[in-house]
Amino acid sequence: MIVKIARKEFTEMLRDGRFRWAAAIVFALLLASLVMGGKHYRDVKRQHDLAQAETRDQWLRQPAKNPHSAAHYGIYAFKPKLLPAMLDRGVDPFVGQSVWLEAHKQNEFKFKPAQDATAVQRFGELTAATVLQLLIPLLIILLSFSAFAGEREQGTLRQLLSLGVRKTDLVWGKALGVSGALALLIVPATIVGVVALAMVSDNGLLGASAGRMAWLFVSYLLYFGVFIGVSLAVSAWAKSSQMALVVLLAFWIVNGLIAPRAVADAAKRVHPTPSAFAFQQTMDREMQSGPDGHDTADKRAEALKQKVLKQYGVDKLEALPVNFAGISLQEGEEHSNVVFDKHYSELWNRFERQNRLKQLAGAVAPMLAIQSVSMSLAGTDFAHHRNFATAAESYRRFLVKKMNDDMTFNAGKEDFSYLAKPALWQTVEDFRYDAPSASWALSQQTISLALLTLWCLAALTFAAVTTAKMRVD
Amino acid sequence: MLEAVNLSKHYNGTAALDALNLKIEPGEVFCLLGANGAGKTTTINLFLNFIEPTSGSAKIKGLDVTAQPLETKRHIAYIPEQVMLYKNLTGLENLEYFSALAGHDKYSREQLLNFFDQVGLQREAAERRVGTYSKGMRQKVGIAIALAKQARALLLDEPTSGLDPKASNEFSELLKKLSGQGVAVLMATHDLFRAKESGTRVGIMKRGKLVNQLRTEEIGHTDLERIYLEHMHD
Numbered sequence: 001m002i003v004k005i006a007r008k009e010f011t012e013m014l015r016d017g018r019f020r021w022a023a024a025i026v027f028a029l030l031l032a033s034l035v036m037g038g039k040h041y042r043d044v045k046r047q048h049d050l051a052q053a054e055t056r057d058q059w060l061r062q063p064a065k066n067p068h069s070a071a072h073y074g075i076y077a078f079k080p081k082l083l084p085a086m087l088d089r090g091v092d093p094f095v096g097q098s099v100w101l102e103a104h105k106q107n108e109f110k111f112k113p114a115q116d117a118t119a120v121q122r123f124g125e126l127t128a129a130t131v132l133q134l135l136i137p138l139l140i141i142l143l144s145f146s147a148f149a150g151e152r153e154q155g156t157l158r159q160l161l162s163l164g165v166r167k168t169d170l171v172w173g174k175a176l177g178v179s180g181a182l183a184l185l186i187v188p189a190t191i192v193g194v195v196a197l198a199m200v201s202d203n204g205l206l207g208a209s210a211g212r213m214a215w216l217f218v219s220y221l222l223y224f225g226v227f228i229g230v231s232l233a234v235s236a237w238a239k240s241s242q243m244a245l246v247v248l249l250a251f252w253i254v255n256g257l258i259a260p261r262a263v264a265d266a267a268k269r270v271h272p273t274p275s276a277f278a279f280q281q282t283m284d285r286e287m288q289s290g291p292d293g294h295d296t297a298d299k300r301a302e303a304l305k306q307k308v309l310k311q312y313g314v315d316k317l318e319a320l321p322v323n324f325a326g327i328s329l330q331e332g333e334e335h336s337n338v339v340f341d342k343h344y345s346e347l348w349n350r351f352e353r354q355n356r357l358k359q360l361a362g363a364v365a366p367m368l369a370i371q372s373v374s375m376s377l378a379g380t381d382f383a384h385h386r387n388f389a390t391a392a393e394s395y396r397r398f399l400v401k402k403m404n405d406d407m408t409f410n411a412g413k414e415d416f417s418y419l420a421k422p423a424l425w426q427t428v429e430d431f432r433y434d435a436p437s438a439s440w441a442l443s444q445q446t447i448s449l450a451l452l453t454l455w456c457l458a459a460l461t462f463a464a465v466t467t468a469k470m471r472v473d
Numbered sequence: 474m475l476e477a478v479n480l481s482k483h484y485n486g487t488a489a490l491d492a493l494n495l496k497i498e499p500g501e502v503f504c505l506l507g508a509n510g511a512g513k514t515t516t517i518n519l520f521l522n523f524i525e526p527t528s529g530s531a532k533i534k535g536l537d538v539t540a541q542p543l544e545t546k547r548h549i550a551y552i553p554e555q556v557m558l559y560k561n562l563t564g565l566e567n568l569e570y571f572s573a574l575a576g577h578d579k580y581s582r583e584q585l586l587n588f589f590d591q592v593g594l595q596r597e598a599a600e601r602r603v604g605t606y607s608k609g610m611r612q613k614v615g616i617a618i619a620l621a622k623q624a625r626a627l628l629l630d631e632p633t634s635g636l637d638p639k640a641s642n643e644f645s646e647l648l649k650k651l652s653g654q655g656v657a658v659l660m661a662t663h664d665l666f667r668a669k670e671s672g673t674r675v676g677i678m679k680r681g682k683l684v685n686q687l688r689t690e691e692i693g694h695t696d697l698e699r700i701y702l703e704h705m706h707d
Contacts (some may be wrong), residue, residue, distance in 0.1 A: 163622070
């Protein structure tokens with residue numbers, strides 16, 4: 001029975017010119033976004049691979065020089081993109097993609113396309129995520145706003161109900177019919193997407209991203225389920241199809257356009273973050289004076305000197321068997337690392353609290369839940385960024401310490417005129433970073449996934465209940 | 474087969490239907506006559522459980538329609554004044570869909586076309602989308618749906634209004650055939666001639682009350698018209 005109803009709804013939609021046009025436009029946009037996303041992914045990946053190889057090469061080809069100069073020369077780290085990132089760019093354009101790892105400083109990330117973009121560009125970037133989060137729900141609304149209201153207006157509902165059809169069968173049949181029409185769009189798009197992914201990816205990468213892709217697929221199905229349920233419920237409840245359309249469009253606007261902005265603003269208000277300038281200033285101040293404001297650089301230098309002299313059992317620096325400049329540099333690093341750790345983790349924790357708030361706001365608008373899940377599975381959310389930044393920073397500390405230690409133990413009395421042989425550069429192994437697994441991403445998204453599931457179940461139940469109460473006139 | 478027991482429906486205190494008592498046996502064709510607003514359509518809507526009675530009950534095959542809305546609808550077929558169909562589907566697809574939803578999904582294409590033959594709808598028309606149909610053609614599809622449902626009782630709300638005399642006559646013949654097979658019919662109509670021709674009994678309604686019941690075999694056509702007008706004039 002349900003299948004019969006679904007098939008009839010499906011046939012009717014296919015014969016409706018409005019649906020054909022709307023679906024064709026959405027399909028074209030989805031394809032375009034996939035192709036553009038794939039191209040963007042390939043270009044960025046190629047650039048990153050090249051740049052990563054080049055920065056390593058430059059590091060290795062340094063002539064004999066003082067290790068501390070080498071540490072200043074530094075190296076760049078590029079955040080690798082996961083395959084699903086072609087679907088959803090997430091916060092990548094805002095947080096940057098590469099960082100310069102050098103002595104003394106935990107640098108900010110560079111290459112933030114959002115900084116260079118005009119306001120219009122920020123608004124209208126077409127990614128698969130935009131199509132899936134905004135346009136397909138709109139299509140679902142257009143497909144189903146008249147599901148019941150339209151039949152009531154045309155009078156077919158009277159005839160239908162005089163047959164003794166169960167109203168729940170009608171709801172599920174219609175839901176299935178809309179799903180079928182959507183599948184016409186989504187199945188080919190998924191195939192194109194997977195083929196595109198296979199084409200832009202190196203061997204094995206596709207398999208490695210399969211888990212993330214599967215979860216993305218399921219999450220978006222849940223999200224579409226919300227819209228199918230809400231649309232059918234409103235259609236059964238509304239007095240006219242016009243009214244149903246107005247109510248559903250209002251829901252769409254609040255969900256897709258108003259709620260994300262309002263929640264982002266609220267999150268910033270509740271957990272404010274300092275400006276980049278203020279952040280840097282506070283850190284610089286503490287770098288000078290120590291976290292408590294009394295531990296000045298001079299005092300620290302004196303204390304270190306006494307400590308080292310005592311450790312080696314000598315009474316003046318000249319008598320030390322090691323190079324004191326190297327020790328002093330490393331001590332400076334460790335002091336500043338404490339300051340970096342304190343401030344960066346405070347800042348990042350704030351961002352994470354903001355994100356937690358956005359996840360919770362998924363209870364108000366399913367858009368916030370799907371945005372969070374989608375970015376996370378695409379590997380482009382803040383948590384993934386932090387994971388990479390932390391790995392890059394610990395590599396920086398490893399590299400700088402290696403340089404300082406070489407100075408300490410090999411410079412003798414030469415201090416900064418000491419030159420290390422190029423063989424030293426080889427002893428610093430290349431930076432390797434493995435992106436976190438799909439299950440790590442999912443574990444960050446339990447709230448959003450739970451809310452998305454709840455939304456879907458609630459919307460479908462809402463549809464069933466409203467239809468059961470539906471009157472014919 | 475169809476039974477109304479003290480069936481009443483009030484809207485804001487005014488009675489659209491006032492304590493209707495009526496029993497229609499298998500094979501009977503009961504025609505409800507009356508002006509617009511007399512309560513004919515209300516009666517049919519109550520049997521269809523589209524509206525809830527204020528008091529009393531409507532029964533089909535002895536079952537209360539509000540208590541068993543699905544079971545009771547299995548035995549009836551409904552043809553409204555304007556049969557409404559899905560205009561993007563063909564006549565045949567409409568018939569197939571409505572039959573399937575009524576529980577008859579085993580009909581072959583030939584059997585379905587046969588129903589159209591019985592109601593006088595051309596086979597080539599059956600393949601066209603309903604959007605191009607005239608009102609008469611839509612009514613015929615509606616009748617075919619009722620036939621395909623093999624209902625034991627028919628609820629007809631001015632089913633022949635707008636049909637040409639020939640189609641109207643064919644419809645009367647069909648009703649006679651069905652009542653011969655033991656189908657009970659409740660038909661609301663304005664057509665006194667048709668009521669006398671195809672009805673076994675007529676009831677005259679006025680302001681929600683059934684004011685007179687007659688057997689058509691006992692009266693002539695002119696008598697029926699006179700009695701009807703007498704009721705309308707006071």
